[in-house]
Amino acid sequence: MTDASVISTDSKGVECAADGTPLRHPDRAIPKYEPLKAWHHFRILLKDKEDTAEVFKIFEALPHKTFMPRVRDLTLSEQGEKLRSSEAELPSILDDHESLRKLPEGTVAHAYCDFMEREGLTAAGLVAESEAAGRPIYPDLIQWYGFRLRDTHDLMHVLTGYGRDALGEQCVLLFTHGQNPSHGHLLLGYAGSFHMKKTVKSGAPVFKAVRQAHKTGVACPSIVGMSIRELLAMDLAEARKMLNIPEPTWYHECHRVWRSEGIDPYDLLAERKEAEQLAAA
Template identity: 40%
Template sequence: MAMAGKPVVHPERKVTGFRPLKALHHFGRLVKDKEDTEQVFHIIEALKGRKSLRQMKAFVATDEARHLMQRDEDLVTSLDDHARWAHCAPNSLARHYVDFMEREGLTAAGLVAESHKFKPREERFDDLYEWYVERLRDTHDLFHVLTGYGRDPLGELCLLGFSYEQNHNPGVLFIALLGARKTKQESGLREPVDAAIREGRRLGREAKKLAHQDLLAMLPDDIDEVRARLDLGTPRAYRRCVELFRELNPQYGLLEERLALAA
């Protein structure tokens, strides 16, 4: 196996932390610029807990994880090689993903670069924990495509709620709940926002663990079939809330094409 010999968790790695004031500081910076993705990594680091560590350990012991590690395919390079997926059918997961990334001006490598601002190479550990955390990071935009949550502010918050129930990182839930509070204050739409966040969390609990799947193998498949295979529900409360936001502000989310509305 390509990763044989690597420790599950490097003995010098600190795998838990609870620094809420540090998390609040970085959340304030994220509020000022929602594209400043580096702040997300700071918040996650400040509030990381043992539940996600236990899930990681359980996953890397499975045959599915061993298969992924043995294949040792560069997920970021594969996702950013859009020409590789050009032959896929129009309704394939691959084509939806490529369309989403090109429309939004994103690359998987760009998210990696943001994470490296937070933690340069010399501060990272060569263990399976690192492989797992990187997998969670590198599949984030695939989560957008699979779940139907857009990159508008509410879509990001709902996806964070979904992701928390999948991966159990307290920092992710922290951002989702504080972000929802701010959104409710600004819009006055308390219950619709709460309903969308609750729905995101429920859908995350009900779905299979997305980051634990062989998503590269699924890219050529029909996206509707993949969603059914992964037990992914439809974010109806989110879509209704987006419609309400647009009644208040017709420009809401129009600069970012809403995958959920086009699905």
């Protein structure tokens, strides 16, 4: 809920936070709903799942009607004011592994550092990929909220237990949709899973895995509205319990089935590529 004590308006009647930051900058265009454009970028992404710039373009083409109410409810609240003061931007916090490693073993911080270092990732790297899309940046509350959603993506992997394999990414997207509804998440999550199921002939319960992830996201309190510093300091098992995040059983079952079928979960298309190469020989 918004809090009248932290809301003000400027001379043009634009809603602002207590420090004068506008909810929506006057130069920010109202996004248009363009499903065909989103589908075009989705097809490009299917050819190269590492092309993160296409992901941002898909989200931009599929604005959700509940986005602005969610931005307003958080940013124009006492909690939002507190977070903007203590966690103005997250990459510097998340990439400071030296400080995070000083927290006790078993905390979310250690699991996060392990994950990022194992995968060769940084929060700053995700920022760079986002900026590569060339979208304008505005000094408003929408921007702060959007950055926060972006910067917590890899933390979602750690909290949910989903890896960076193709299915793990679909599951995190649908978990995120459960938290912050977006047609972009739905397209990437479900259409991506359908493509996976169609491409890789297997008995793996892919749709059960992504549906479980979606339900988990709905049942989990909104992470974007929490203090990330406090969350990082929590014991990982306790954090998952607090957030109602269960073991991703169907995701693990998919991995078990794929391995029993001789399929590498982290390279699902390898078998298809080999077959195409043989056919072309």
